[in-house]
Amino acid sequence: MLINQIPKQQNQATISVMDQKTVRPPHVLIFPLPLQGPVNSTIKLAELLCLSGLHITLLLTDHIHTKLLKYSNIQSRFSSYPGFHLETIPDGLPEDHPRSIDRFIEVLESLKTKSSILFKDLMTTDSRRPVTCIIADGTMGFTCDVANEIGIPIMYIRTISACCLWVFFCFPNLIESRELPFSGNDLDTPIKSIPGMEEFLRRRDLPLFCRFNLSDPNIKTYLSEGTENPRAHGLILNTFDDLEGPIVSQIRTFCPNLYTIGPLHAHLKLNLESFSSSPPSSNSLWKEDMSCIPWLDSQPSKSVLYVSFGSLAVMSKELWYGLVNSGSRFLWVIRRHSVLSEIIETPPELSKGTEERGCIVEWAPQEKVLAHGGVGGFLTHSGWNATLESVVEGVPMICWPYFLDQQVNSRFVGEVWKLGLDMKDTCDRVIVEKMVRELMEERKEEFRKSADEMAKLAKQCFMVGGSSYCNLQRLINDIKAM
Numbered sequence: 001m002l003i004n005q006i007p008k009q010q011n012q013a014t015i016s017v018m019d020q021k022t023v024r025p026p027h028v029l030i031f032p033l034p035l036q037g038p039v040n041s042t043i044k045l046a047e048l049l050c051l052s053g054l055h056i057t058l059l060l061t062d063h064i065h066t067k068l069l070k071y072s073n074i075q076s077r078f079s080s081y082p083g084f085h086l087e088t089i090p091d092g093l094p095e096d097h098p099r100s101i102d103r104f105i106e107v108l109e110s111l112k113t114k115s116s117i118l119f120k121d122l123m124t125t126d127s128r129r130p131v132t133c134i135i136a137d138g139t140m141g142f143t144c145d146v147a148n149e150i151g152i153p154i155m156y157i158r159t160i161s162a163c164c165l166w167v168f169f170c171f172p173n174l175i176e177s178r179e180l181p182f183s184g185n186d187l188d189t190p191i192k193s194i195p196g197m198e199e200f201l202r203r204r205d206l207p208l209f210c211r212f213n214l215s216d217p218n219i220k221t222y223l224s225e226g227t228e229n230p231r232a233h234g235l236i237l238n239t240f241d242d243l244e245g246p247i248v249s250q251i252r253t254f255c256p257n258l259y260t261i262g263p264l265h266a267h268l269k270l271n272l273e274s275f276s277s278s279p280p281s282s283n284s285l286w287k288e289d290m291s292c293i294p295w296l297d298s299q300p301s302k303s304v305l306y307v308s309f310g311s312l313a314v315m316s317k318e319l320w321y322g323l324v325n326s327g328s329r330f331l332w333v334i335r336r337h338s339v340l341s342e343i344i345e346t347p348p349e350l351s352k353g354t355e356e357r358g359c360i361v362e363w364a365p366q367e368k369v370l371a372h373g374g375v376g377g378f379l380t381h382s383g384w385n386a387t388l389e390s391v392v393e394g395v396p397m398i399c400w401p402y403f404l405d406q407q408v409n410s411r412f413v414g415e416v417w418k419l420g421l422d423m424k425d426t427c428d429r430v431i432v433e434k435m436v437r438e439l440m441e442e443r444k445e446e447f448r449k450s451a452d453e454m455a456k457l458a459k460q461c462f463m464v465g466g467s468s469y470c471n472l473q474r475l476i477n478d479i480k481a482m
């Protein structure tokens with residue numbers, strides 16, 4: 001179970017490699033994409049590698065670093081690892097830039113043009129602690145250019161789902177077969193040129209930008225950065241084989257050296273338990289409102305629908321009407337400073353139902369919430385972390401995806417894994433009410449059964465001998481041998 005308790009034979013192999021490499025102790029520089037979801041999961045990878053005894057430098061942009069210092073316990077948590085070091089670089093944007101998801105291309109562009117030089121300096125100036133391996137988010141292709149230039153091996157991590165990554169890899173197929181670009185409103189047309197998804201993928205399940213201007217050079221950059229993995233030594237995915245194995249096999253045809261080591265949050269939790277250490281922090285970029293936990297304690301078992309759209313803040317009044325009209329209890333995360341002002345005031349006809357059955361917070365301790373016995377369903381934007389967190393806790397989902405991998409994820413949740421309902425593209429109050437009743441009442445047994453089965457598989461994968469356990473050992477050994 002412990003990372004350090006690897007089988008004897010493997011241990012011996014590792015030690016002999018270490019003997020030869022005493023001059024350069026393994027030192028990994030980890031650089032997450034500066035967004036809530038990727039930051040959360042990549043820091044969990046950093047901690048897993050710290051637990052295995054590797055020296056780690058975590059590189060954050062100043063903006064993310066400031067937020068993490070304010071709202072998470074990152075500093076005290078990592079202080080117990082002697083080989084851990086935190087570094088920061090500016091992202092090159094003015095202080096008042098929102099760095100929101102809808103303007104994220106600007107962040108990427110700035111990192112590439114302004115921060116890559118600093119990134120290179122960082123790697124070449126400190127000769128006392130030379131970096132022996134870089135792990136960077138595959139969306140930041142410039143890190144690979146720098147790594148190749150200075151001769152340090154690099155691995156990519158992608159924090160989106162394997163199923164969406166595979167869709168990205170298949171973009172040339174889609175264009176060649178003229179399935180993309182498409183025009184018109186028939187979003188139910190099947191998509192046939194993505195191997196493994198021919199039976200169920202429709203136009204509406206492709207990432208949202210496929211409905212708009214595909215010739216946008218920003219989108220092209222974003223796509224190609226992410227799929228030029230052969231340039232890196234390996235690709236780390238936050239997923240597990242029982243969930244996405246068939247799709248992972250497809251990606252392996254492009255990137256043979258793949259490590260599926262997720263779900264990272266649960267993998268880390270289990271390892272920390274083995275060390276009798278406290279559970280990890282959530283790496284939140286906003287202040288968690290813990291008042292929802294006592295509220296959940298007072299609710300009947302599995303009676304609450306948890307509603308959260310991650311770091312996104314896309315809301316609609318229709319959703320609120322549907323929630324209240326469903327009669328379900330709900331815990332709703334609304335980041336008030338960034339939602340439409342029209343819904344900040346409670347509509348008078350909704351106030352009674354909201355007060356009686358609802359709890360609203362600005363940011364929740366999500367992993368704790370999903371693990372709470374009072375929660376019976378999750379209305380989610382289908383971000384990959386949210387999806388995995390729900391899978392691990394066996395909580396069925398209603399998916400209301402917004403962009404990026406979320407459209408693909410929600411199709412898999414509804415159609416392939418049968419873990420809930422896909423509400424994409426519709427959000428009127430009647431549909432919301434109907435779906436909430438279906439998930440929480442009418443079909444709850446069916447969904448809970450499949451969610452429980454998947455949760456069991458998720459927990460087995462990082463036990464000794466499980467797929468994610470073995471892949472993490474292989475990753476650690478490969479890093480030590482670099």
Ligand SMILES: O=c1ccn([C@@H]2O[C@H](COP(=O)(O)OP(=O)(O)O[C@H]3O[C@H](CO)[C@@H](O)[C@H](O)[C@H]3O)[C@@H](O)[C@H]2O)c(=O)[nH]1
Binds near residue numbers: 039282309365385
């Ligand atoms: O009240 C809240 C809401 C969210 N979270 C956490 O915030 C993270 C959010 O991650 P995710 O669910 O992946 O959503 P986004 O932040 O929107 O993530 C972006 O990055 C992901 C990949 O990392 C993609 O899958 C998403 O589509 C993309 O929007 C999760 O770990 C949650 O536990 C909280 O702690 N409290």
